[in-house]
Every structure is written in C-alpha cells, then in structure tokens.
Amino acid sequence: MKRYRLLSVVGLALFVYHSAAWGGSLSGEIKLGGAVPEIKKIVITKDVEVCGKERNSEALILGSGKGIANAVVTVKGVVGKKLEPAAKNMEFVTQKCVFQPHVMLIPVGTAVDVLNQDPITHNVHTYPLENAPFNKAQPKTLPKLTTEKFEVPEVVKVQCDIHKGLMSAWFVVTDNPYTVITDANGKFSVKDLPAGEYEVEIWHELLGKKTQKVSVKGDEKLNVELAGKKG
Amino acid sequence: MGLEGVMMKILLRALGSLATVFGGALLGQAIFLFLVLSATTLWADEERAAQEAASSTPSAGPVSDVEAGKKIYQKRCIFCHGVEGAGDGPASERLMPKPRDFTMGLFKYRTTTSGKLPTDDDLFKVITHGLPGTGMPKWDDLLTELQRRQVIQYIKTFSKKFERQKGPLEMVTVGTEIPSSKESIEKGRALFMELECFKCHGNEGRGDGPSALELTDDKGDVIRPRNFTKNWFFRGGGEAKDIYMRINTGLDGTPMPSFKDSMDNEKSWHVANFVRSLSPPKHPELNPVIKARKVNEEIPSDPNASAWQEGESNWFPTVGQVIREPRHFTPTVSDVRVKSLYNEKEIGMMVIWDDPSHSQKNEEMATLEDAVAIQFPVELYPGSKKPYFLMGDAKSPVNLWTWKTESNTFTESNANGIDKEVSQPQGGQGVTGSGVYKDGQYKVVMKRLLKTDDPQHDLQVSEGKFIPVAFHVWDGTNGETLTKRAISHWYYVLLAPPIAKTVYVYPSIVAGVVFGIQLLIRKRLRKGEQKTKP
Numbered sequence: 001m002k003r004y005r006l007l008s009v010v011g012l013a014l015f016v017y018h019s020a021a022w023g024g025s026l027s028g029e030i031k032l033g034g035a036v037p038e039i040k041k042i043v044i045t046k047d048v049e050v051c052g053k054e055r056n057s058e059a060l061i062l063g064s065g066k067g068i069a070n071a072v073v074t075v076k077g078v079v080g081k082k083l084e085p086a087a088k089n090m091e092f093v094t095q096k097c098v099f100q101p102h103v104m105l106i107p108v109g110t111a112v113d114v115l116n117q118d119p120i121t122h123n124v125h126t127y128p129l130e131n132a133p134f135n136k137a138q139p140k141t142l143p144k145l146t147t148e149k150f151e152v153p154e155v156v157k158v159q160c161d162i163h164k165g166l167m168s169a170w171f172v173v174t175d176n177p178y179t180v181i182t183d184a185n186g187k188f189s190v191k192d193l194p195a196g197e198y199e200v201e202i203w204h205e206l207l208g209k210k211t212q213k214v215s216v217k218g219d220e221k222l223n224v225e226l227a228g229k230k231g
Numbered sequence: 232m233g234l235e236g237v238m239m240k241i242l243l244r245a246l247g248s249l250a251t252v253f254g255g256a257l258l259g260q261a262i263f264l265f266l267v268l269s270a271t272t273l274w275a276d277e278e279r280a281a282q283e284a285a286s287s288t289p290s291a292g293p294v295s296d297v298e299a300g301k302k303i304y305q306k307r308c309i310f311c312h313g314v315e316g317a318g319d320g321p322a323s324e325r326l327m328p329k330p331r332d333f334t335m336g337l338f339k340y341r342t343t344t345s346g347k348l349p350t351d352d353d354l355f356k357v358i359t360h361g362l363p364g365t366g367m368p369k370w371d372d373l374l375t376e377l378q379r380r381q382v383i384q385y386i387k388t389f390s391k392k393f394e395r396q397k398g399p400l401e402m403v404t405v406g407t408e409i410p411s412s413k414e415s416i417e418k419g420r421a422l423f424m425e426l427e428c429f430k431c432h433g434n435e436g437r438g439d440g441p442s443a444l445e446l447t448d449d450k451g452d453v454i455r456p457r458n459f460t461k462n463w464f465f466r467g468g469g470e471a472k473d474i475y476m477r478i479n480t481g482l483d484g485t486p487m488p489s490f491k492d493s494m495d496n497e498k499s500w501h502v503a504n505f506v507r508s509l510s511p512p513k514h515p516e517l518n519p520v521i522k523a524r525k526v527n528e529e530i531p532s533d534p535n536a537s538a539w540q541e542g543e544s545n546w547f548p549t550v551g552q553v554i555r556e557p558r559h560f561t562p563t564v565s566d567v568r569v570k571s572l573y574n575e576k577e578i579g580m581m582v583i584w585d586d587p588s589h590s591q592k593n594e595e596m597a598t599l600e601d602a603v604a605i606q607f608p609v610e611l612y613p614g615s616k617k618p619y620f621l622m623g624d625a626k627s628p629v630n631l632w633t634w635k636t637e638s639n640t641f642t643e644s645n646a647n648g649i650d651k652e653v654s655q656p657q658g659g660q661g662v663t664g665s666g667v668y669k670d671g672q673y674k675v676v677m678k679r680l681l682k683t684d685d686p687q688h689d690l691q692v693s694e695g696k697f698i699p700v701a702f703h704v705w706d707g708t709n710g711e712t713l714t715k716r717a718i719s720h721w722y723y724v725l726l727a728p729p730i731a732k733t734v735y736v737y738p739s740i741v742a743g744v745v746f747g748i749q750l751l752i753r754k755r756l757r758k759g760e761q762k763t764k765p
Binding site for chain 2: 045046120121123124125127132133134135136137138139141142145148161162163164165
C-alpha cells in the first residue's frame with residue numbers, strides 16, 4: 001500500500017509537471033506470444049580460449065514471464081522534439097567475443113567508440129543502407145576504433161565476420177527522443193510524452209515489427225505480445 | 232600471360248581437336264566453346280564494331296553526358312548488372328562473384344578510405360582493365376576512353392550516395408616503397424600472423440582459414456577469402472602496390488576490413504611483400520605435355536616422398552562442366568598441377584590442387600565429399616584422334632582413375648560418356664595410391680601397372696607415346712558431385728626414357744667415317760696434284 005501511495009505521489013508530481021501539455025508517459029511490457037521456443041545454443045569452434053565453448057544465441061533473450069529483452073519501442077508522431085546528438089561518443093565494447101550492448105540507441109549525429117578488450121583480432125562491420133558503411137579490423141594492438149558520425153535514422157546490423165554467427169549487434173540510429181529498449185524482463189518506459197494519439201512501433205531483430213495505436217492522456221500502460229516465429 | 236591468354240590457348244587446343252570429334256560430341260564441344268567464349272567476351276565481331284566505333288564516331292558530348300552513358304550501359308552492361316543497376320541482369324545467376332549491385336553504393340576496388348565512395352578514376356580502372364577471375368571483362372578495346380568515362384557518370388546515378396557526396400574523398404596514400412626482400416617478407420609474415428589475417432586467408436594463404444567457409448558479402452551471397460598463391464586472380468591487381476592498397480582500403484561490401492588504423496606505411500609494405508611472395512613471380516605457362524620421369528626405385532604412394540618433390544609440375548587450367556545437365560558454372564577449382572613418375576613396372580601420377588574446404592560426406596547433413604579423377608583413353612588412336620574429352624563417347628571409351636576423400640579409396644572405371652560410367656569389377660581394380668590434405672591443398676598420388684591383362688578396359692602404357700590425359704575435380708562443399716565438377720581439356724603424358732647411349736654412338740661413327748672419307752679425298756687430290764706437276 002505504501003508503495004502505491006508513493007507511486008501516486010510521484011504520478012501526481014509528474015502530472016503537475018506536465019500539466020501544460022496534459023501529457024504523461026507510456027510504460028509496459030513486451031512479451032512473447034505462444035510457446036517459448038527452444039533457445040539456440042551456439043557451439044563455438046574458434047578461439048575457444050577467449051570466446052568460450054558454448055553460448056546461448058543473443059537473437060532472442062527472454063526474461064521472467066516471457067518478457068522480451070532488447071526490443072525497441074518507439075512512440076511515433078510526436079511533433080516538435082528531436083533527440084540531440086550525444087555529448088560524447090557512444091561506447092561499444094567487445095569482450096569475450098560479445099558485442100555490448102547487443103542493441104544500442106545512437107542519437108543522430110553521434111559517433112561510436114569501439115573498444116576491443118579481447119586479446120584477439122575482431123572486425124567491426126556495419127550494414128547500413130543510408131549511413132556511412134564501416135568495416136575495420138581491430139587487432140589487440142588497436143584497443144579503440146571510432147566510427148564516423150551516424151547521420152540518418154535507421155537500424156544498422158553490426159557483425160564481426162571473423163566470428164560470424166557468434167558476434168552480432170544492432171545500432172538503432174534515431175532522432176526520436178521517445179525511443180527506448182526493453183530491459184532484461186521486457187519492460188519499458190517512455191517518459192515526458194505530450195498528450196495525444198500516437199502510433200507505437202515495436203521492433204525486434206528476430207520477431208520483426210509490430211505497431212499499435214495509443215492514446216496518451218496520463219500515465220498509460222501498454223503490454224504487447226509479439227508472435228513467435230513458426231518452426 | 233594473363234587469364235585470357237590461357238583461355239585462348241585452351242580454345243585453340245579445343246579447336247584443334249574439333250576435327251576429330253563428330254556427331255553429338257561436336258555439338259557439345261561447340262556449346263563449350265561458345266560458353267568459354269562468352270565468359271571472356273572475346274567476340275570477334277564485337278571487336279570489329281568497337282574499332283569502327285572508336286575510329287569513326289567517338290561519342291559526341293562531354294564526359295558528363297549521362298544520357299550517352301546510359302546508352303552505353305544499356306548496350307554493354309545491362310546483361311549482368313541489370314536494368315536498375317542492381318546486379319541482377321539475366322547473366323548474373325551464373326556468375327560467381329555476382330555482378331556489382333550499384334544501388335548499394337558499395338565498391339570493393341578503391342583508392343579511398345574504408346566506407347568511402349570510389350573516385351571516378353577507381354571506377355575507370357575497373358572498367359578499363361576488368362576484374363581478373365570474374366565475369367567482368369576489360370573494356371579498353373570495346374569502349375573509347377570518353378565512352379568509359381560517360382558510362383561511369385550513368386553508373387553513379389544508381390546510388391544516391393554519389394549525389395550526397397560533398398567535398399573531396401579521403402584517399403589512401405601510398406608512402407615510400409619498401410622493396411621486397413627476405414627481411415621484409417619475414418616481417419610481413421609475422422604481421423600476417425599477428426594481425427590474424429590467417430583466420431580467413433589460411434596459414435599458407437590459400438584462403439582456407441577457420442572462418443573462411445562462413446563468409447558472406449553484404450548482400451548475403453557466399454564469398455571466399457582470396458587464395459594468395461594465385462595473384463593473377465587478384466581483382467584489383469596482383470602486385471605489392473595493389474595489395475598495399477587493398478589492405479588499407481578494405482573491400483567495402485565484403486568481410487575484408489580495412490587495416491589502415493592498425494598499420495603504417497612500413498608495415499603495409501611488409502605485409503604486401505609477404506602476400507606477393509606467396510604467388511609465383513609469373514603466371515604459370517601452359518605446357519601440354521607432362522614428361523613422366525623414370526625412376527629405378529618403387530614409385531612412392533606418399534605425395535610428400537622425396538621422389539615427388541623433384542622436377543617441375545605441369546599446370547593445367549580447369550573450368551566448370553557446362554555441357555551436360557546439371558551444369559556447373561561456378562567451380563571451386565581453377566587449375567591443377569600434375570607430375571608423373573614411372574619405372575619398369577608402374578606409372579604414377581600426382582595431382583595437386585587447392586580447395587579451401589576438406590569436405591566430408593555426411594548423409595544427415597547432406598554434405599558431399601571431394602574427389603579427383605584422372606582420365607585416359609582406353610586405347611591410343613593414330614594421329615590426333617582421342618575420345619570425346621568429357622568422359623569419352625559411344626565409340627571411344629575412356630579409362631578413369633578416381634580418388635575420393637571420404638573413403639580414401641581408389642576406383643578404376645570405364646566410361647562412354649559422362650552418364651555412362653561403369654566401375655571395373657573387383658578383380659580389375661588396379662589403382663593404388665594415397666591422398667593428403669593440408670592447408671587448403673590436396674596432393675593425391677595414383678599409380679597402376681604399365682601393362683595389365685585387360686587391354687579391353689585398361690590403357691596399356693608404353694614409353695615414347697603421347698598418351699592423352701584429362702582431369703576432373705569435385706569440391707563437395709561447393710555442391711559438386713556427378714556432372715557438377717571442374718574439368719580440364721585433354722593434355723598429354725609422355726614416358727620419356729633416359730636418352731640411350733646409341734644416340735651418342737651413331738653420330739660419332741658417322742662423323743668418323745665422314746672424316747675418314749675426307750682424308751682419303753685429300754690424299755687422292757694431293758696425289759693427283761703431284762702427278763700433274765712436272
């Protein structure tokens with residue numbers, strides 16, 4: 001009860017804060033619909049002393065209650081506000097043959113520092129349609145690489161070809177300040193939303209895209225199920 | 232000699248044997264010729280047309296005439312690169328690598344830094360000289376310089392990136408050359424290992440590294456790391472300066488990254504010198520006759536035995552089998568090297584070829600194995616007559632010796648055509664040998680008795696005869712099995728006996744006799760002189 005009271009106080013405060021726009025927030029959970037698929041194990045055959053021998057695929061990570069991690073939630077159609085470039089370069093770390101984070105938001109106009117902490121060579125290869133392509137080798141003698149600034153909103157796949165099938169990640173380049181990534185349990189929260197009718201787009205690397213209409217008047221809840229792929 | 236030179240030689244050889252081939256075989260050979268021809272675009276009439284074009288009507292208008300460029304593109308480029316420049320023209324499905332998709336705005340062979348567009352001169356170089364080992368021919372004989380520059384302007388309209396590009400492109404500059412030397416090559420080798428180039432290109436540079444077989448390009452098409460031991464296939468040029476450029480620019484749209492941030496001028500030259508040193512100084516010459524060397528010892532089955540290391544090997548190009556369905560346009564194996572030994576009893580053949588995958592047969596995984604076959608006629612015909620080169624014909628059978636990776640066994644068979652192969656019965660099997668695979672290369676020795684008791688099915692081998700021989704190679708990982716294979720044309724193996732002593736004796740006797748006669752004549756003449764003198 002105490003917690004709810006606290007929440008309502010915070011909520012009231014937020015309400016007051018946004019009274020001018022009669023706005024609110026949108027939060028909720030992105031879940032997997034249907035049966036939980038078997039999580040693929042990747043058997044590693046190269047550089048096992050660095051990469052390990054086996055690993056779960058990062059393509060679909062489920063938290064408690066089938067919540068989907070690393071889904072991108074975007075509230076579209078909010079007029080006016082644009083995301084500013086980040087104050088400094090984003091950091092993207094390679095450690096034990098894992099790119100971290102697996103899905104990273106990059107504000108338009110921002111570059112990325114790639115930090116290789118492994119004692120082996122990786123290559124950082126992006127697959128953009130609009131932004132400048134990037135494919136550079138990063139031997140252990142080159143701990144930091146810097147990309148060019150990402151200038152056009154799009155989702156860009158990142159891959160190490162030397163460890164293909166093991167090392168991939170996604171750069172979500174955006175100028176929309178209402179873009180968030182779900183946490184390990186599939187939860188998300190978009191704050192500071194002006195009141196209005198919007199379209200919410202949910203994107204996941206394996207499960208694809210889904211859109212849903214929302215009407216924001218105050219602090220709204222949105223739970224969405226993404227259908228698992230057949231087979 | 233470039234690839235085309237080799238192709239021309241193959242063509243000439245094929246033409247030479249046309250006269251001896253008849254019926255359906257003739258048609259097959261004609262199709263083969265047609266395809267080889269079209270692959271290299273050596274069209275005589277096209278060349279004539281180009282000469283006319285070049286001499287009479289050089290395209291009017293400036294380099295920037297995009298409309299003129301479009302006309303050239305639609306006439307010359309569209310079949311591979313497609314109407315919209317997406318690399319999807321009708322010929323594209325039979326090409327490996329696929330034609331460039333200009334809409335992506337990604338180009339491999341540049342002098343600009345990683346991720347940057349190419350300069351006009353970069354594109355001009357590719358169009359002018361072509362890309363060796365691919366379907367992209369050189370156009371310097373068919374298009375004038377102006378036409379080549381105009382078509383570049385049209386190609387640049389397929390991707391918006393060119394329009395958006397403002398200001399000068401960042402270039403890779405080549406610093407003071409460090410000439411190749413033993414020391415530089417050694418430093419390059421150390422860097423090759425340190426930078427982990429071997430992960431894709433393999434320990435010996437044969438494109439067989441642990442990551443090699445998984446690679447795809449940005450379109451998702453399979454792509455293989457370059458085999459550094461055949462620099463005539465390096466698309467952007469096979470010399471150290473070209474390799475220097477590729478290391479620094481990377482190949483955009485492929486897994487090959489730029490190493491510019493990890494290198495300086497000196498290191499770049501060392502690696503370039505090392506990579507260049509992996510190929511022979513010159514393109515191998517095609518010598519159609521394998522001279523089998525006579526040995527007094529037993530012919531070793533082990534390809535690494537010292538007897539097999541001596542002497543030069545013959546180099547023969549191979550092409551995809553495109554005559555009989557299912558055809559194969561994109562074989563892995565581009566050439567084989569062959570040596571031969573014989574003694575009083577046996578003949579041995581060693582075939583060496585590069586294959587980045589040691590393919591294993593697995594029914595569950597539906598994978599196929601690698602294999603090689605050596606083909607002889609069953610009997611030697613007078614003159615230049617031979618069985619049809621693709622496993623014989625109805626009247627002239629061939630004798631095949633086959634080795635397969637999986638079973639590591641040898642089989643002897645006969646064929647009267649590619650789909651009419653019959654294995655010899657258990658008692659007739661006479662081929663033995665051994666095959667090894669190391670660092671992306673196969674070495675297989677096969678040997679058999681010179682004379683057998685089954686001349687109906689087995690070639691009887693004797694000294695001093697030009698024995699036709701041809702080769703078939705399969706890469707299981709590339710889906711090659713049955714008719715899907717790499718094939719060679721007929722070449723020859725000659726058992727050349729050591730030069731007999733009589734070769735020296737008879738000329739000496741003749742010389743002696745002649746000298747004697749001359750002495751006699753001289754004596755007679757002198758006598759005559761004395762007589763006539765008063």
